[in-house]
Amino acid sequence: MYELRVPANYLFGQLTNPAAISDTTMVSTDFAALQSGLSTNLYIPITLQDPANKNFEIVWATAHTGASNTITVVRGREGSTARAWPASTLWACAPTLRDSVLPVANAAALPADPHVGLRTLQLDTQVALQWAYPGGWELEARRGILGLVKRNVQDTNTTQADGLFETLTIPGMRTTRYYKAVWTFNTNASGAVNPPNGTANIRLSAVGAPVSTADPVIRTQGIINQVYTNPAIIVETIFTVPTDGTYQLGCSANSGAASGGTTLTILASGAAGEANAANKRAFWVEDMGLK
Secondary structure (H helix, E strand, O other), X not given: OOOEXXXXXXXXXXXXXXXXXXXXXXXXXXXXXXXXXXXXXXXEEEEEEEOOOOEEEEEEEEEOOOOOOEEEEEEEEOOOOOOOEXXXXXXXXXXXXXXXXXXXOOHHHOOOOOOOOOEEEEOOOOEEEEEOOOOOEEEOOOOEEEEEEEOOOOEEEOOOOOEEEEEEEEXXXXXXXXXXXXXXXXXXXXXXXXXXXXXXXXXXXXXXXXXXXXXXXXXXXXXXXXXOOOOOEEEEEEEOOOOOEEEEEEEEEEOOOOOOOEEEEEOOOOHHHOOOHHHHOEEEEEEEEEO
């Protein structure tokens, strides 16, 4: 629903009849100029406005018969609130944020009712996305970082079983594209540091599912247990996805020693106090372009 948005150029007028909060139809002699053939998939955004009190409401016109003064509307769209409007209320087919670039806090805040061509700026990653038919968020420029997490805390693992350390949710991944995942961190170890040494892994979830240590490993790399801080370890891979959709990626690691033997610390002890400590532990996913 609501896939196609067809704003009308320079159309405006006044309501002929008042509209209650619960009304799903509105009347204006000026609506006669609107196009017909509208539906819940093909709609016109209309802004009702009260400049004196600085109130507005955005409605979506979803039905109109040619030359009719009446339209069917969905009320309170695009973050606005349905209000009671008197006769003579001003309305206009005016641009809204959705006709420009809609800022959203993160991937979880992407609108659930996008139209084809909707452009958004995801503020946490500073990535521009757009909605493409038959439904999916994709990079507007189709290249760049899709998700990034940087931390300067310490985590430990004392067993041969993997523990999950970082996760990223990436919407709108495509089978037609290459992606790169990179996990970089510092380590140190205490206790018995002889082999077997540890491993670090990047894992990819099934489409739409949270990632766990049971998910397939798309890259694995050994960690040499040391009693001092290592130079940064970088685990990276180029990968593709089996079907279009939203995926979650995760980073896991283990100490590689028998229980009680070695404590593996992800991010070296003391690094949290360094000026640029967050750069010592990061995980990101990039779009590398078409296959």
